[in-house]
Amino acid sequence: MNLEHLRALTAIIDEGTFEAAAYELGVSPSAVSQRIKALESALGQVVVRRGTPCSPTAAGAVLLRMARQVQLLEAETRSLLGSDGTSMTVTPVAVNADSLATWLAPFLRDAATWTDTTLDLHVEDQDHSSHLLRQGAVIGAITSDPAAVGGCRVEHLGAMRYVPVATPALRDRFLAGGSPDWAAMPVVQFNAKDDLQHRFLRDRGADPLPPRHTVPSSEGFLAAVRAGLGWGMLPELQLGEALVDGSLVLLEPEGHLDVDLYWQAWTLDSVRLARITEAVRAAARQGLRSEAAAG
Amino acid sequence: MNLEHLRALTAIIDEGTFEAAAYELGVSPSAVSQRIKALESALGQVVVRRGTPCSPTAAGAVLLRMARQVQLLEAETRSLLGSDGTSMTVTPVAVNADSLATWLAPFLRDAATWTDTTLDLHVEDQDHSSHLLRQGAVIGAITSDPAAVGGCRVEHLGAMRYVPVATPALRDRFLAGGSPDWAAMPVVQFNAKDDLQHRFLRDRGADPLPPRHTVPSSEGFLAAVRAGLGWGMLPELQLGEALVDGSLVLLEPEGHLDVDLYWQAWTLDSVRLARITEAVRAAARQGLRSEAAAG
Secondary structure: OHHHHHHHHHHHHHHHOOHHHHHHHOHHHHHHHHHHHHHHHHHHOOOEEEOOEEEEOOHHHHHHHHHHHHHHHHHHHHOOOOOOOOOOOOEEEEEEEHHHHOOHHHHHHHOOOOEEEEEEEEEEOOOOOHHHHHHHHOOEEEEEOOOOOOOOEEEEEEEEEEEEEOOHHHHHEEEEEEEEOOOOOEEEEEOOOOHHHHHHHOOOOOOOOEEEEEEEOOOHHHHHHHHHOOOOEEEEHHHOOOOOOOEEEEEOOOEEEEEEEEEEEEEOOOOOHHHHHHHHHHHHHHOOOOOOOOO | HHHHHHHHHHHHHHHOHHHHHHHHHHOHHHHHHHHHHHHHHHHOOOOOOOOOEEEEEEHHHHHHHHHHHHHHHHHHHHHHHHOOOOEEEEEEEOOOOHHHHOOHHHHHHOOOOOOEEEEEEEEEOOOOOOHHHHOOOOOOOEEEEOOOOOOOEEEEEEEEEEEEEEEHHHHHHOOOEEOOOOOOOOOOOOOOOOOHHHHHHHOOOOOOOOOOEEOHHHHOOOOOOOOHOOEEEEEEEHHOOOOOOOOOOOOOOOOOOEEEEEEEEEOOHHHHHHHHHHHHHHHHHHHHHHHOOOO
């Protein structure tokens, strides 16, 4: 297997198109196309699904994962040998939107001091980042899945606490005998995969389920709750002064859901990966709850 | 064509799976499956690509678009007839992340007062939301594409101004003769499709291109620039007090790029769609620059 060919594959997947990959590699699009064809004829399998953007086939995902591991090791060997002082290794990592919006800031500050690594963050639901690891799209992921993906090690980072909040006006509009009318008060969800609000409603026997708005962005979700569009489960880390200044209120004094987060990363003897792991760990120690979650 | 069948199609696409669609419609998964098979045998074409999540085929997208239009009109007819005072119409709308993070707050506050509509926001790059309109996934979109999608009307909303900023420490580290060393100072990009930083660098003749980090979330992008990971083009609306308190600095006093934004929506005589259009317009008048953009 040829490293140039593997590099063409990662460039196509990272950049999305053959043209962009060619630009990135500083070669012609037809050279990129020839490298992929060479890979495909050597394997006897299609590795890239041509589309906008291009994506790896099942066989391509296996190759991609190997390619990224080799590229990471190659870059580290080069810098150990002092033969490559200037180029940066791109390290793809999956994070969930709420983590990025809250406790990951110290991780970003650490990463800013690394002169040999750039970050390629993928924002993905914590429940769904395992497939990015499996596909070889990322080398590490913050996930809510404690089951290790093959070839990865996993460690518990801590828990993120979500609390049910709304504007005082919305709460007052849907008070029924002193407590919220869960079946009627509109709710905001992050996306169709987000079941935090659903779990909370189910525990309170809400039937039918209330009208729901969908706002798939952390800052947008917060803005929607602040605008009074609906109530939502917000990370306590994201509330800032909102409870103190009264712009938002807790809908239940003790109500909360804790989501355990894990760090999964390839079992690869890599200095850069170890450094990323350490930085994620340090940020988690500062920002996450360490006790076991109790929903 | 049967409305029940069309409703099964929209539910599958919105919820992602046959099971979730069944739950949403309050019927069994096999009933959902039968409705889709009925649609497919009537058309002689596959309409749903089975997967996780399910997606519409080309034929399915055409149906989906019709289905959403019919459902919107049906809901309005019902509420005019007073026969459906309680149910809410789900209105899918595409917005770009930066708009949602900044000038759309008044739109959300307006939407919070509508008792017959819930929002289903899709966060998509302003350059790439046209295909959501074409697919029938949304009924309106904030886009940077002034060319009307077939069956849609388009209007100019205003321009969003992006300015090049960094932490003072990062700027000082990469000063070369009084101005930034654009070829060396690391840059943050939103994702592979984001070319704002590239355009800015190209205009300044940066060669080679500097190391780049990828952070695909508005608040994450801001956090990364604040952490000193790299410089970036930030919406002036998102800077808050950062320039005043000195935590971020402008890299060029006059440097900026303006991105024109447009509202595209179906040409459909719908009260709800007209109300959404009016609310988007009002928020844009408050938050966007009205003069023609000059990069």
